[in-house]
Amino acid sequence: MRFLNRLLNSVHGQHREIELVDQGNKKRHHLSNDLSINRDCLKEILKEMDDIVYREIKLGTREAYLEAVLIYAINLVDINIVNENIIRPLNAYYLSKAEHSCKEPLTEADIGEIVNISRINNVTSYGDLVEGILSGNTILLMDQCEKALVFSSQGRKARDVEESSVESLVRGPRDSFVESIQANIGLIRSRLKTPSLKAKKKIIGSESRTTVYVLYIDNIVDQQLLDNVIKKLDDIQIDGIFESGYLEQYLEKSSYSPFSQMQITERPDKACANLLEGRVIILIDGNPQALILPITFFQLFQSPEDYYERILFGNFIRLLRYLGFIIATSLPSIYIALISFHHEMIPMDLMLHLSKTRAQVPFPPVVEVLLMEGTIELLREASARLPNTIGQTIGIVGAIVIGDAAITAHLASPTMIIVVAITAIGSYVLPHYSTSYSLRLIRFPIILMAATFGAFGIIIAWTWIIVHLCSLDSFGYPYFSPLAPFDRGLKKDGIFRGALWRLGESANTANKKNQTRWWRGGL
Amino acid sequence: MYQKYSDGEITAIQSFVILISIMIGTGVLTLARVVAEVSRQDAWISVILNGIFIAFMMMIIVYMISHFPKHNFVQYTSCLLGKPLAYIVAFSYVIYALLVTATVVRILSEMVITWLLTNTPLWIINLIIVITIVYMVKNGVTALARYNEVIIFMLIPFSLLVLVGLPEASIINLRPVGGTGISTIIKGAIPSFFSYAGYEVLLVYYPYISDKQKPIMRNSVAAVLLVTLFYTATVAAQIALYGPQEIQHVLYPSITYLTAVEFPVIERMEIFFTIFWVFTVFGTAGIQYLAGCILLQNIFTTEKIHLFAYGLAPIIFLITMLPQNTREVVDLGDKVGRANVFFGLVFPLAIFILYFIRKESLKHERNH
Numbered sequence: 001m002r003f004l005n006r007l008l009n010s011v012h013g014q015h016r017e018i019e020l021v022d023q024g025n026k027k028r029h030h031l032s033n034d035l036s037i038n039r040d041c042l043k044e045i046l047k048e049m050d051d052i053v054y055r056e057i058k059l060g061t062r063e064a065y066l067e068a069v070l071i072y073a074i075n076l077v078d079i080n081i082v083n084e085n086i087i088r089p090l091n092a093y094y095l096s097k098a099e100h101s102c103k104e105p106l107t108e109a110d111i112g113e114i115v116n117i118s119r120i121n122n123v124t125s126y127g128d129l130v131e132g133i134l135s136g137n138t139i140l141l142m143d144q145c146e147k148a149l150v151f152s153s154q155g156r157k158a159r160d161v162e163e164s165s166v167e168s169l170v171r172g173p174r175d176s177f178v179e180s181i182q183a184n185i186g187l188i189r190s191r192l193k194t195p196s197l198k199a200k201k202k203i204i205g206s207e208s209r210t211t212v213y214v215l216y217i218d219n220i221v222d223q224q225l226l227d228n229v230i231k232k233l234d235d236i237q238i239d240g241i242f243e244s245g246y247l248e249q250y251l252e253k254s255s256y257s258p259f260s261q262m263q264i265t266e267r268p269d270k271a272c273a274n275l276l277e278g279r280v281i282i283l284i285d286g287n288p289q290a291l292i293l294p295i296t297f298f299q300l301f302q303s304p305e306d307y308y309e310r311i312l313f314g315n316f317i318r319l320l321r322y323l324g325f326i327i328a329t330s331l332p333s334i335y336i337a338l339i340s341f342h343h344e345m346i347p348m349d350l351m352l353h354l355s356k357t358r359a360q361v362p363f364p365p366v367v368e369v370l371l372m373e374g375t376i377e378l379l380r381e382a383s384a385r386l387p388n389t390i391g392q393t394i395g396i397v398g399a400i401v402i403g404d405a406a407i408t409a410h411l412a413s414p415t416m417i418i419v420v421a422i423t424a425i426g427s428y429v430l431p432h433y434s435t436s437y438s439l440r441l442i443r444f445p446i447i448l449m450a451a452t453f454g455a456f457g458i459i460i461a462w463t464w465i466i467v468h469l470c471s472l473d474s475f476g477y478p479y480f481s482p483l484a485p486f487d488r489g490l491k492k493d494g495i496f497r498g499a500l501w502r503l504g505e506s507a508n509t510a511n512k513k514n515q516t517r518w519w520r521g522g523l
Numbered sequence: 524m525y526q527k528y529s530d531g532e533i534t535a536i537q538s539f540v541i542l543i544s545i546m547i548g549t550g551v552l553t554l555a556r557v558v559a560e561v562s563r564q565d566a567w568i569s570v571i572l573n574g575i576f577i578a579f580m581m582m583i584i585v586y587m588i589s590h591f592p593k594h595n596f597v598q599y600t601s602c603l604l605g606k607p608l609a610y611i612v613a614f615s616y617v618i619y620a621l622l623v624t625a626t627v628v629r630i631l632s633e634m635v636i637t638w639l640l641t642n643t644p645l646w647i648i649n650l651i652i653v654i655t656i657v658y659m660v661k662n663g664v665t666a667l668a669r670y671n672e673v674i675i676f677m678l679i680p681f682s683l684l685v686l687v688g689l690p691e692a693s694i695i696n697l698r699p700v701g702g703t704g705i706s707t708i709i710k711g712a713i714p715s716f717f718s719y720a721g722y723e724v725l726l727v728y729y730p731y732i733s734d735k736q737k738p739i740m741r742n743s744v745a746a747v748l749l750v751t752l753f754y755t756a757t758v759a760a761q762i763a764l765y766g767p768q769e770i771q772h773v774l775y776p777s778i779t780y781l782t783a784v785e786f787p788v789i790e791r792m793e794i795f796f797t798i799f800w801v802f803t804v805f806g807t808a809g810i811q812y813l814a815g816c817i818l819l820q821n822i823f824t825t826e827k828i829h830l831f832a833y834g835l836a837p838i839i840f841l842i843t844m845l846p847q848n849t850r851e852v853v854d855l856g857d858k859v860g861r862a863n864v865f866f867g868l869v870f871p872l873a874i875f876i877l878y879f880i881r882k883e884s885l886k887h888e889r890n891h
Binding site: 341342344345346347348453454455456459460463464466467470471478480483484485486 | 534536537540635639640643648651652655658659662665666667668669670672673674676790791794798801802805
């Protein structure tokens with residue numbers, strides 16, 4: 001917008017006729033009465049932009065017509081809409097009226113009746129005009145008119161709704177969010193057909209002008225939370241946002257924590273379930289991930305499938321994920337502590353085997369662990385960036401060849417390989433890929449503490465982590481809830497989940513806000 | 524619910540958890556020995572007696588303090604004792620809290636050196652424990668209470684370890700029940716008193732409970748009785764295993780007890796015990812330390828609790844380095860235990876009596 005103001009000022013110098021209306025402190029350049037001036041100004045603002053089309057058009061009858069120009073960005077509009085619904089009706093009108101004696105140019109109201117466009121707006125300033133063009137609308141400028149008509153004609157190429165590749169489920173709906181925000185809101189609205197589902201629009205980014213929608217259900221959501229989120233969104237000063245992660249960093253309180261205080265999802269069913277629990281969903285245009293907030297630590301272990309599958313199985317899976325979490329963070333450090341400090345804790349027979357295999361390895365356990373963990377991290381990063389087919393090959397090369405070779409070369413003991421492999425698998429159990437980043441990050445400090453202080457080091461490291469989790473909050477909600485602070489009502493769902501009909505029952509006594517459902521996750 | 528867990532407040536459940544966490548601390552290691560030295564096979568009766576007594580003390584404390592729901596420690600002691608005396612008591616409580624913290628830290632590091640890290644220098648272990656406790660305390664009472672809630676869940680497997688020695692134990696060691704005579708049993712209650720030390724922190728933490736309409740009295744007494752149950756089971760199981768004679772020669776009965784049984788996969792069960800125990804001792808030390816910091820905050824009427832948490836840490840560290848050997852650590856523990864008699868017994872009783880004497884005039888003051 002700074003750029004725009006500068007340009008307009010220079011244009012203003014050339015065309016003295018342009019009125020400059022000062023509204024309070026906000027300078028706004030208004031359209032002039034003269035079409036040629038408007039067009040030239042616009043061409044000056046949008047100079048060196050060859051993808052903008054200026055289509056001259058005549059409005060009215062052959063004898064009496066109004067000069068007009070249609071302006072649109074050829075790559076942002078659906079050209080069929082422009083051709084069929086705007087240009088064709090206008091031309092047809094012009095031709096059909098040619099024989100008759102009516103000698104009136106068309107007025108603004110007439111246009112609305114002629115073109116077949118669902119949404120038509122009036123704008124009077126250059127700023128709105130330019131934003132309209134760059135959002136994929138078609139603009140109609142007319143002579144003798146200080147207003148421009150904005151026909152909505154967006155036709156950006158969007159991906160079809162497909163199955164999510166990062167959050168795929170065995171049981172559950174297959175659709176996932178796409179890059180188009182309209183489609184995403186549609187996916188949510190089609191699941192929640194209630195007028196209480198509100199969608200607040202915000203424009204963020206001084207240059208990117210990205211549309212951001214804040215979704216909530218107004219009779220369930222905590223009003224204070226909502227005000228907090230809206231205020232924080234309004235305060236964001238940034239030139240452009242392209243991914244939900246940008247917003248995440250602006251919204252969260254503890255950016256340096258390894259644990260994310262918001263969750264992203266590609267699944268509309270998950271977004272809807274969270275809306276019903278009183279959470280807020282933020283959708284960003286051009287981004288298939290929705291932000292969920294606030295969240296708790298235990299939500300990182302939840303997957304929609306827990307609720308779709310049978311109760312016992314759902315809880316078994318959760319238990320498995322907690323186990324995976326502990327393994328992924330602490331198994332290598334427990335190995336180090338046992339081997340280097342507390343070998344008396346290992347049963348005798350096992351110890352004999354271990355010492356036999358370890359005798360040929362020239363490194364202390366911590367070097368061995370860091371070597372293999374480093375390799376795994378490299379492999380993981382390499383295969384994540386490569387195309388699928390090559391990625392798998394790299395995985396096999398890494399797992400089999402390097403692992404086997406490391407043992408034969410006596411760089412690592414076989415037990416060590418098992419430990420590292422189980423650790424890597426453990427971190428994949430978690431349903432969200434970004435959660436595994438936090439695990440990988442906190443694993444290394446624990447390894448170093450275990451190498452220095454043995455089991456005591458692990459205890460110290462875990463005390464730090466627990467204290468950190470206890471002091472963390474997500475938008476004012478305690479992060480480690482419902483464990484600490486302990487919440488009796490939430491034990492039915494949170495760490496484990498009870499039967500859905502039982503969870504609904506408890507809602508009637510505990511939370512008056514949503515009588516049918518408040519339970520999942522812990523708010 | 525958005526405001527329910529605001530910083531600087533704890534819930535009624537958290538106050539219950541804090542009480543349990545602070546009582547189960549360093550005392551549990553030697554409890555069976557020190558009590559059995561006096562009341563022999565009836566040591567477990569002494570523990571129960573003492574538990575009932577502590578529960579009674581708890582009722583006094585909660586009853587008295589519940590009449591000052593909006594006052595902090597310094598404010599209500601000034602109401603009862605007058606300002607100068609209140610400040611003296613508050614300051615001496617701060618010193619007492621620091622001494623207890625330092626003693627607990629030192630006992631913890633002694634244990635770590637004995638069981639986990641035999642070659643590491645003492646000061647490094649002390650330092651790392653003090654750093655951890657400061658990190659725990661600097662975010663104030665809410666975060667600390669939550670930490671204790673987490674470790675209370677760890678205490679459940681910890682308490683199940685009481686059962687491991689039962690196959691080896693024989694009930695005959697506990698007989699004849701009551702055979703030592705009532706006066707011996709009551710005498711035995713005195714050494715067990717120190718294992719409950721710390722319950723008086725409720726005097727400091729009560730004002731920070733956000734939902735005082737909950738039955739705090741019932742919760743607090745339940746906390747004491749729960750700890751009593753755990754202690755009684757521990758003492759009875761250990762005496763049943765060792766016999767009243769032998770146990771007097773075991774330095775740390777709670778740890779040695781676990782070596783009595785062999786487990787199929789894990790050898791050295793007592794190290795597991797030590798690992799769980801370290802978490803609870805961190806809780807104990809953190810609660811005591813924060814009590815000192817909160818009192819200083821009350822005295823100087825400031826918001827910044829983390830300044831005290833950082834500022835007092837070097838003092839704690841220095842005190843932990845003072846005793847030269849384990850014997851001096853035990854002596855320090857005994858001296859601090861004597862101070863506990865004042866803050867756990869004399870002081871609550873004194874202000875309880877004062878409350879009754881000054882009840883009418885206090886009502887009068889409050890009306891103005």
